Amino acid sequence: MEVLLPHSLEEALAIKGERPEATPIAGGTDLMVDLNFGRLRPAAMIDLSRVAELASWQQEDGHVFLGAGLTYATIVNEMPEFKPLVQASRSVGSPQIRNRGTVGGNLGTASPAGDALPVLAAYDADVVLRSRARGERSLAWHAFFTGPKKTAIAPDELIIGTRWRRLRGPGSFSKIGTRNAMVISVAGLCLVVDEENGAVKVALGSVGPTILRATEAEQQIAAAMTSSGAWQDPSITIPDQVIDEFGSLVAAAAKPLDDVRGTAAYRRHGCRVLARRALIWALNERRLPAWL
Numbered sequence: 001m002e003v004l005l006p007h008s009l010e011e012a013l014a015i016k017g018e019r020p021e022a023t024p025i026a027g028g029t030d031l032m033v034d035l036n037f038g039r040l041r042p043a044a045m046i047d048l049s050r051v052a053e054l055a056s057w058q059q060e061d062g063h064v065f066l067g068a069g070l071t072y073a074t075i076v077n078e079m080p081e082f083k084p085l086v087q088a089s090r091s092v093g094s095p096q097i098r099n100r101g102t103v104g105g106n107l108g109t110a111s112p113a114g115d116a117l118p119v120l121a122a123y124d125a126d127v128v129l130r131s132r133a134r135g136e137r138s139l140a141w142h143a144f145f146t147g148p149k150k151t152a153i154a155p156d157e158l159i160i161g162t163r164w165r166r167l168r169g170p171g172s173f174s175k176i177g178t179r180n181a182m183v184i185s186v187a188g189l190c191l192v193v194d195e196e197n198g199a200v201k202v203a204l205g206s207v208g209p210t211i212l213r214a215t216e217a218e219q220q221i222a223a224a225m226t227s228s229g230a231w232q233d234p235s236i237t238i239p240d241q242v243i244d245e246f247g248s249l250v251a252a253a254a255k256p257l258d259d260v261r262g263t264a265a266y267r268r269h270g271c272r273v274l275a276r277r278a279l280i281w282a283l284n285e286r287r288l289p290a291w292l
């Protein structure tokens with residue numbers, strides 16, 4: 001097997017243009033598992049770990065750009081203000097996996113259990129792709145994921161990173177698994193509040209063929225907060241019945257299957273519990289002066 005070692009993004013894109021069949025490898029924490037189990041034997045691999053341009057993040061014009069090569073460990077260390085993303089990153093694998101694993105790799109694998117993905121979906125992030133021949137294009141996260149472990153990336157493209165509009169408001173990521181660490185999620189949920197637009201966004205992982213948004217639940221809680229005046233006055237209490245209904249609508253948005261990790265019924269129940277909890281955390285956090 002040939003291993004190609006570009007030292008710049010330009011070089012990496014040139015190689016991908018000339019060798020579209022070559023498989024990119026970033027941290028290798030998904031790819032090497034497939035190689036070791038004999039499920040994959042690419043003729044060539046392009047090692048992206050030396051491409052510095054992919055391993056940075058920046059903020060510009062109210063938007064955040066996160067390079068595909070950013071590891072979970074770097075996110076935890078450098079991006080504390082993006083709490084749901086940090087919570088998801090901290091929940092990935094073990095320290096070794098977090099030191100190697102990248103968000104670009106999570107996007108590339110496109111598993112419905114990828115823990116960074118519900119966060120990007122709740123942020124309404126775009127995935128930025130680039131080829132040497134056609135330049136850059138951005139796809140909304142839901143257009144990028146075309147099915148379980150399937151994406152819209154073209155053979156000569158690389159994932160450059162992901163971009164989203166920075167939101168003001170509390171949020172969280174939480175997941176259910178069979179133990180606390182080194183676990184594939186049975187259900188994962190990210191909830192973020194967008195104070196400027198009076199919106200609540202909820203994305204689910206591991207409970208459908210791809211990442212899902214719970215749009216009916218989002219509309220129900222945003223409307224309840226509007227009619228109660230809670231957007232203007234965070235001290236207003238949202239009745240338990242409304243929070244329960246929100247949990248039920250989130251559970252109804254899931255499209256789970258029975259598998260070795262959990263039954264569909266358990267996953268649906270998990271979504272309800274995660275949703276209620278995440279909403280209560282966010283409503284409590286809104287009462288803190290930081291968001292006013």
Ligand SMILES: Cc1cc2nc3c(=O)[nH]c(=O)nc-3n(C[C@H](O)[C@H](O)[C@H](O)COP(=O)(O)OP(=O)(O)OC[C@H]3O[C@@H](n4cnc5c(N)ncnc54)[C@H](O)[C@@H]3O)c2cc1C
Nearest residue numbers: 026027028029030031092093101102105106108114115159
């Ligand atoms: C023990 C263990 C525990 C794990 N725990 C978790 C967990 O808790 N949560 C979780 O979400 N995941 C987990 N994973 C899976 C894995 O760590 C993540 O999916 C990680 O984000 C993959 O990133 P990577 O850089 O290692 O990807 P790689 O393995 O290098 O690549 C993955 C895929 O993405 C493609 N790719 C990578 N970068 C690019 C790019 N720039 N452009 C185009 N294609 C690209 C590759 O070709 C490949 O198809 C675990 C894995 C292991 C081995």
